[in-house]
Amino acid sequence: MDFTIKNALIATKDEYSTTDVHLVNENIAAISPQLEVVGTVINGENKLLLPGFVNAHTHSSEMWQRGITSMYPLELWLTELYDFTPLDCEKVYLSALGTAVETLLSGGTSVVDHLVLIPGQELETISSAVRAYKEVGIRAFVAPLIQDVSLSAGIPSGDKQQTHEPYFRSTEATLELIEEAVRLFHKPEEGISILVAPTGMQLCSDALFKGCIELSEKYNLCRHSHLLETRAQEKLSQEQYGCTAVEHLKHIGYLDYRTSLAHCVHLTDSDIAILAETKSTVVHNPLSNLRLGSGIAPILKYRQAGVNVTFGCDGSSSNDSQDLLEAIKIGSILHNVTDVDYRHWITPRESVTMASLGGARGLNMADKLGSLDVGKKADLVLYDLKNLSLLPRTDPIGLLVLGRPINVVDSVWVNGKQIVADGKVTTIDVDKLREELFNQSQWYTKRQSESVKAVETHYRYVMGI
């Protein structure tokens, strides 16, 4: 189905203009005032049309534990999280639906789901998330989260001898699993891509990284990973490699233009130069970096070094939401406290570019996505500028990025298909989803993680707390 968006406000170089836009098949076919009508007419009056943003790092099934996970740093938080992770593919499906809906209604048209796999039901887990994303119609980049070392190994040893349970699945079996997932689900032209996604150096062997590099080369897959999210990981890199994790990942060849790296909080200046040189992308997850006390990523330095930066919500147990506009706002203004020269601060227009084109770049799709250009895929969002939270009228992009927009997404198209209209997702029954999420959960406030008890003393010791 084709569309003609009439009289929408679009951003020009440093102003706005009112124009019409043709969406034909999957693409933006024309942008010009007073186009002839083709297909369905959309009234764009008093609405702002922007390229869709990318929610460039999340873990959808964390939605089941949002609001409840203790105020802990990553290593303990993750330990608690894993103790209570639902082992149920139906729940994975529902939380992927929820993640997609919240992403769409906050301006995102793509989501990168670093998906936690249920042991023994790995392909079913992926299948459940893929089914949800296809039903909603969001463009999805499913990055099955893999590791080959047990969770407790993610805490540095310090001067203590530590032993860890062996991981339950071999590196080889894990790589076979990912290759099978690629064969089954990697269909970029249908809006579903599989990424190789070792969780991070803290829990993955070189063999796992290298196997992922091979799969990436063989199937032209993008690469994803957590990187240096915490001080503990910084210590661990030195313990494991005797160098920084960035130096090591460069050395083994993991970093390239298809690689996106979540967090990147604790990098040295020479690490930053490596990211620039390898054209890697930093996915900034400001809210989880605050919630977990990980730190403030040196985003202004990245930008000055020419490193591509985009935004993610991160999983909704560490945020605890999937509101991409919130992540963009905080991920933009947070850095003003890190540099007294305000001429380096991120402007709202720059934030929009980071969230759209920056996201597309990190997924090796900058030629197809991320800007309002004729010939690109029609992944677009139309915002209602008459919404109270965007009034009085001033600078539409300033209001969108620096304000707290509520219910401002009027329409969304992904690959030319309209999946949000009049502020409602049209592809699934969101009220039914709400009922399911409600029925399959309980209000509960007290839970104790036995695993946290087992590691907390060592964690505090080694981190000097």
Added chain:
Amino acid sequence: MDFTIKNALIATKDEYSTTDVHLVNENIAAISPQLEVVGTVINGENKLLLPGFVNAHTHSSEMWQRGITSMYPLELWLTELYDFTPLDCEKVYLSALGTAVETLLSGGTSVVDHLVLIPGQELETISSAVRAYKEVGIRAFVAPLIQDVSLSAGIPSGDKQQTHEPYFRSTEATLELIEEAVRLFHKPEEGISILVAPTGMQLCSDALFKGCIELSEKYNLCRHSHLLETRAQEKLSQEQYGCTAVEHLKHIGYLDYRTSLAHCVHLTDSDIAILAETKSTVVHNPLSNLRLGSGIAPILKYRQAGVNVTFGCDGSSSNDSQDLLEAIKIGSILHNVTDVDYRHWITPRESVTMASLGGARGLNMADKLGSLDVGKKADLVLYDLKNLSLLPRTDPIGLLVLGRPINVVDSVWVNGKQIVADGKVTTIDVDKLREELFNQSQWYTKRQSESVKAVETHYRYVMGI
């Protein structure tokens, strides 16, 4: 009109219980399961009842410039802001309505409006804001913003000789104006209180502070002020007083249990001890402190020192919203990056207490407001826990504080009067407000502040940029 809220979830010491609540006249009359019905029945099922929060520092008329003010530090930002401030009481009225609506719909039942006065129309400005707050029915603390030194004096001199225009109104005339405002508008029993509110040491003489202290004593008024928001103000204190601003304010007697101080970013440990000793309240405005690059206030230190802390949105040109839940979330998680010991981090329940009882304390109303106790004023908020943004069910307060709640406020009572029902403000026509805000504004993106040009070179020099 009386109310019986049936089967609402309320927070107990560290759990929840389901109960009924009687609101009789202006007060919470009973809290107990299975109360007999009096007055109107409100279905509290699957809803969370909390005491209303206080938006403890804002400047309502900044709403006219939200989204547009440049990415500048406070001193330059304020210079630009003043160049474009609307000088129109009708606009003041509308932005006070907007501020009240956004505050209510994000859990606030009280607002402290550090109100910028239109020169020559000072009482009319106050009257316009008071009219708006009375119409909406929010509890309002109007703090007319006064100064007796010109704006440019707020930038430190450094080693340069600086001259500043004399302020257009005498200190004495300003104090008379405030006293007249007290006589006309200070009616706490009707929900409108006037505060004395010199803008801050950077723009106010000792005579102005002392006059405000006298008025505070004479009429039992609360005291408000900005305090040490920026590094520039820290420098300026030393230039002006040869000591910190806190030491000076203590010396002249401004600090007491009725004093609330916005920002408090750049305080020494001994300053913090003074705030604790004088029982002053810190109003934390995390979003504007980030947006303006002011810094991260040492909130965990305040809490450890026993200083009362509550939250404000600050004016919506420096935020750029009046979403109190956003300010509470960011004002809570931001500090996790300032202390590696997670046992000091603020929990969601602590955030709720800070936002409600902490706010009441700062306004010398802790005996009447800020908690769900029989005998206190019925300033209450009922949240819809079946809202998608609060699902799946986990810990309701965790979801509310750490999530990104959208449209979750179901009902609000202020002084026993219901002013929000089914998520809608019932006292004013919000659609009409939207139309007015739309019609009285323009989309514009380019504006140049001549005043910024005049001071920027000196600002950069003196701040070492």
